[in-house]
Amino acid sequence: MKPGIHPSYGPVVFRDKAADFAFLTRSTLAGTTGGRTVEWEDGHTYPVVDVEISSASHPFYTGTARVLDTAGRVERFERRYGNRADR
16 A cells, blocks of 8 residues: 555544444544543543444334335325326
8 A cells, every 4th residue: 555645544433322322443533522431341542533333223124114005005196196198
C-alpha cells in the first residue's frame, strides 16, 4: 500500500442506543468520532460511534418485519381507478 494516503484503521465501538446494544470492531471511523470514547468490557477505552439502527433493532433481524403485498396494491389501484389506457 502507498504510505500516507490511507485513513487510520483501528478498533471502534458502534453503539445502538435504541436497542442498548454495542459491539467492538475495526473501522476507519475512529478519527471522526469527535473525541467521544467509551470504556469497553476489556478495560480499554475506545472511540464510540452512535448509530440509529443495527442488527439488534432492525425489523428484518428482530423478526418483526412485515411483508408488503405490492401486487395486491397495484390490483386494488386498478380496480379503484380503472385502466386509464382505454380512454
